[in-house]
Amino acid sequence: MAMLFATIAISIDAMLPALPDIAATLTPEAPNAAQLVVTSFVLGMGLGTLFAGPLSDRFGRKRVIMAGSGLYALAALACYVAPSLEVLLAARLIQGIGSAAPRTVSVAMIRDLFSGREMARIMSFVMMIFTVVPAIAPLMGQGIIALADWHAIFLAYVAFSGLTMLWLGLRQPETLTPEARRSLHLGDLARATRELGRHPVILVSTLLQTLTLGALFATLSSIQPIFETVHRRADSFPLWFALIAVASMSGSLLNSRIVMTLGMRRVVRGTYAAQIGLTLAALALLGSGRVAGDMAFAVHLVWCIGLFAMMGLTIGNLNALAMEPVGHIAGLAASVISSLATVGSVLLAIPVGLAFNGTVLPLLVGVAGLIGLALVLSLTALGEPRD
Numbered sequence: 470m471a472m473l474f475a476t477i478a479i480s481i482d483a484m485l486p487a488l489p490d491i492a493a494t495l496t497p498e499a500p501n502a503a504q505l506v507v508t509s510f511v512l513g514m515g516l517g518t519l520f521a522g523p524l525s526d527r528f529g530r531k532r533v534i535m536a537g538s539g540l541y542a543l544a545a546l547a548c549y550v551a552p553s554l555e556v557l558l559a560a561r562l563i564q565g566i567g568s569a570a571p572r573t574v575s576v577a578m579i580r581d582l583f584s585g586r587e588m589a590r591i592m593s594f595v596m597m598i599f600t601v602v603p604a605i606a607p608l609m610g611q612g613i614i615a616l617a618d619w620h621a622i623f624l625a626y627v628a629f630s631g632l633t634m635l636w637l638g639l640r641q642p643e644t645l646t647p648e649a650r651r652s653l654h655l656g657d658l659a660r661a662t663r664e665l666g667r668h669p670v671i672l673v674s675t676l677l678q679t680l681t682l683g684a685l686f687a688t689l690s691s692i693q694p695i696f697e698t699v700h701r702r703a704d705s706f707p708l709w710f711a712l713i714a715v716a717s718m719s720g721s722l723l724n725s726r727i728v729m730t731l732g733m734r735r736v737v738r739g740t741y742a743a744q745i746g747l748t749l750a751a752l753a754l755l756g757s758g759r760v761a762g763d764m765a766f767a768v769h770l771v772w773c774i775g776l777f778a779m780m781g782l783t784i785g786n787l788n789a790l791a792m793e794p795v796g797h798i799a800g801l802a803a804s805v806i807s808s809l810a811t812v813g814s815v816l817l818a819i820p821v822g823l824a825f826n827g828t829v830l831p832l833l834v835g836v837a838g839l840i841g842l843a844l845v846l847s848l849t850a851l852g853e854p855r856d
Contacts, residue, residue, distance in 0.1 A: 470579060471598035472633045473534065473571035476541070477514065478599060479629055480568060481507055482606035485693045486707055487619035494619075495554040502554065504690045504822050508815050509558045511686055513565020514572065515811030521570040522577060522804025526651045530578050531643050537570020538634050542627045549623040564626075569807075571633070576803045580792045581644035588792065589728050592785030597721035603777075604714035607707035651798065665795060665805055673850045674791035677737070678810035680843040681783050683817030684836045688776055690822030691832045698827055700766045709770065716774045720781030733786035734851050740782040741844035747775045748840060752833045769829055776836065790851075 484491075484506055492503035517537070525533040544564035551557035583591050613621050665671050692710070697703035720740075728736055751772040754760050760768055788806070795802040821835035 470575045471595045472636065473575040474595060474599040475602040476538075476568050476571045476630065476633065478602040479606045479609075480510055480564065480626060481689060482603045482710070483610035483613075483622055483625065485607050485689070485710070486611040487614060487622060488693050489697065489703070490614065490619045491554075491557075495557065501694075501823055501825065504694075505554075505558055505819075506561055507690050508686065508819050508822065509561045510565040510568070511811060511818075512815045513562035513567075514569050515565075515808050515813075515815060516562075517566030517569030518573045518804050518808035518811060520804070521573045522807075523651075523653060523801045525570075525574045525577055525645070526798065526801055527653045529643050529647075529650065530574050530581070530645050531637065531641065534570045534574050534637060535634055537567045537574075538630045539567070540564075541567030541571075542630045543567075545623040545626040545630070549620050573803050573807045576788060576792070576807070578641075578644045580796055580803070584796055585789065585793055586729050586733070589733055589786050589789035590725055592789060593721050593725035593728065593781065596781045596785050597718055597725065601714070601718070604711040607710045611707045651801075662801070662805060664798065665802055668791075668794050669850070670794070670852060671791045671802070671806065673846065673852075674787045675806050675809050677843050677846060677851070678784060678787050678806070679813035679817070680839045680846070681779070681787075682810055682814035683821075684776065684839045685780060686814055686818035687821035687832060687835055687839075688773065690818060691825050692773065694825055695769070695829055695832070699829055700769070702766070713770065713773045713777055717777030717781065720778030721785070722781075723778075724782045724785065728786060733790050734847075737783050737786050737851070738844070738847045740779055741840055741847055744775055744779045745837065745840045745844050747772060748833060748837045752830070752837060755833065756830055772833075779840075 488503045488506065489500075491506060492500035496502045521533060521537060541564055544560050544567055547560035548557055548564065551560055579588060579591055579595070609625065610619075610622050613619075613625060693703075693706060696706045696709065702709060724736060751768055754768050755765055788803075791806050792802055817839060821832060824831035824835070
């Protein structure tokens with residue numbers, strides 16, 4: 470399950486060292502447009518998520534994951550031969566659509582077997598292992614660029630998808646029995662979707678995931694330009710990103726230790742409160758000019774670690790909260806929740822990423838707004854900590 474989740478991480482993070490080369494090759498007149506290679510993939514993932522879950526409820530989890538991974542690999546080959554930025558972005562959109570199957574249906578697989586705090590605990594372990602991939606993906610991307618060029622990264626995606634599908638096919642049994650499968654009749658789908666709307670915890674959880682992922686994708690879009698332009702560390706960026714990813718594993722590890730005792734709601738609220746405090750502190754130090762040079766870089770590095778660690782303390786818990794009352798329609802529920810959260814987060818992240826002006830301030834202000842809203846929403850609408 471962690472490696473299926475990692476399809477998303479490797480598809481985004483291995484591209485980060487390539488953004489300057491993509492900009493120089495395909496869009497030298499507008500280098501910021503290269504960031505759309507990240508957000509177009511995420512947008513496709515959000516759109517594909519609408520279909521992956523219902524299809525898995527009808528045809529089974531493994532079959533749909535295999536089909537989505539095949540589409541992902543074909544789109545990666547199209548990216549490899551793309552002659553222009555427009556074609557590359559279109560192929561990345563399709564690649565994102567294919568990636569929705571391993572990402573979304575794996576959540577439904579876990580829900581087939583676990584629920585509540587136990588599901589949150591399993592998700593913590595998945596996220597903890599999954600976090601290793603962002604640690605090595607930029608290094609992998611930089612190594613491929615050194616040996617060949619940025620186009621070859623897409624061949625690595627094909628190989629990674631093939632290995633995960635071989636592992637899934639050999640080691641993971643189907644989790645949805647034939648008698649538990651549902652039809653694709655539009656009336657049934659509409660009734661199931663309306664059922665999701667009757668659970669306030671699902672609506673609130675989806676909004677919180679949207680805000681949280683918006684902060685993440687805005688950071689991912691801006692992090693390479695910030696390291697290159699602001700901190701003058703373009704060559705060592707993959708190593709620093711690896712440090713951020715490994716250090717942020719502490720969030721998932723901590724969540725696996727405390728969620729069974731404190732419950733999901735308390736952990737989510739405490740995490741948002743800590744992150745907004747860290748963001749405002751970084752904004753005060755960096756925005757005022759009180760720190761500069763290596764000290765400014767250290768502040769930004771600590772802030773990045775806190776933001777990435779926030780993912781391990783929130784997303785798994787929010788997924789578990791949302792999925793708990795709808796185990797009987799787990800595939801469709803995972804699709805609707807993930808699709809709305811992903812598409813919404815991209816719409817929030819794109820303007821923050823494109824606002825990059827050679828400083829860290831647009832990113833910090835944007836993230837402060839998103840996490841501040843998440844904290845208020847979690848305190849006022851997430852319900853009492855009965856989980």
